[in-house]
Amino acid sequence: MNFKTDTTLPIGVFDSGMGGLTVLNALMQLLPNENFIYLGDTARLPYGTKSKDTVIHYSYNASKHLIDRGIKLLVVACNTASSVALETLERDFYPVPVIGVIQPSAEMTLTQLPEGPIAVIATEGTVKSRAYTQTILKQSPNREVIEWPCSLLVALAEEGWHSGPLVEDIIEHMLTPLWQQLDNPAQKALLLGCTHFPVLKSAIQKVIDQNTIIIDSAFSVADAVLARLTANNLVNQQSTCGKIQYLVTDGIERFQRVGKFFLDSRNQVLSPELVSINIIKSTQT
CATH class of the missing domain: 3.40.50.1860 (Rossmann fold)
Structure with a gap:
């Protein structure tokens, strides 16, 4: 070339x-x-x-x-x-x-949360690849990482549905099983593993606990x-x-x-x- x-x-x-x-x-x-x-x-x-x-x-x-x-x-x-x-x-x-976007996002997450569990919400394809888990564990081998598919949120974002009770209800419904699987330490991270998700950040913030750091890695x-x-x-x-x-x-x-x-x-x-x-x-x- x-x-x-x-x-x-x-x-x-x-x-x-x-x-x-x-x-x-x-x-x-x-x-x-x-x-x-x-x-x-x-x-x-x-x-x-x-x-x-x-x-x-x-x-x-x-x-x-x-x-x-x-x-x-x-x-x-x-x-x-x-x-x-x-x-x-x-x-x-x-x-x-x-x-x-995977490597920079993982590095930023580890910088902002040196220890504690990391939840990654992403599309089905990203979750199946386990790219975030593999990248994070290379740098922090003992870290708890759970990748969670949320492809529906891409459709919401693309339609311009970024806020409101219905959007918050959908997000809460999708994330509740994820929180049930995570350890509950003093602090944990939620990595937005899809570039569509930052426009939903305010809605996500309303339905998660205050001990969670949201990582928007743009x-x-x-x-x-x-x-x-x-x-x-x-x-x-x-x-x-x-x-x-x-x-x-x-x-x-x-x-x-x-x-x-x-x-x-x-x-x-x-x-x-x-x-x-x-x-x-x-x-x-």
Whole structure:
């Protein structure tokens, strides 16, 4: 692959839908001078209920679309894709740097909670991969980690259902069996293992106990991106604010309506471009 180390090239960010906008929001705050191109593969949402091979296939094609447009670094802002497809993307698109969300999220959790049990709520695909458990236990072998599937919350977030009694009732119903399995020490962590979940953080906070730290790790991913850009001499040196381009594979109107909540900017007008992704098989699947 012909990789051009042009510092003005955009950083590519992709997710199965709008959840990755929470990571993009953190990236824009930490790296305001960088250019970004965001791809939400909304036509194939959700990734979290798909098979491993299907997720790798979707992730490969979404990533290739961004790389073909010209990017200097790829952020896989999807926990499901990061948990099963990251190794494939790193190999197939080398030497373009690829950063997932699992490792930075795990490291941030261990920093904020040096000891005590960790609950991870995520999609079915992420939970089945046990990526968080494996990553956390490598650094903290005796830690109690429970990964819990909550794919329904992705649908709530994508529909713009972020608060209110009904949302809180659904969250409480889904998390009650999880709390019953965890030890009950002075403090525990709840890691939001899906980039859609931060928009539900306030609702989640209302139904969990006060001894639980909620880990929203978008800024840890942004820190990892900055570190990689610096190490590879790819930091954009321009003094003006960067440009943002949005791409979706379906549902422009929904993206415009709901996406602003993920970006924490209700006044922002989103103008995504509708794109079609070529279907090509990865060499690694």
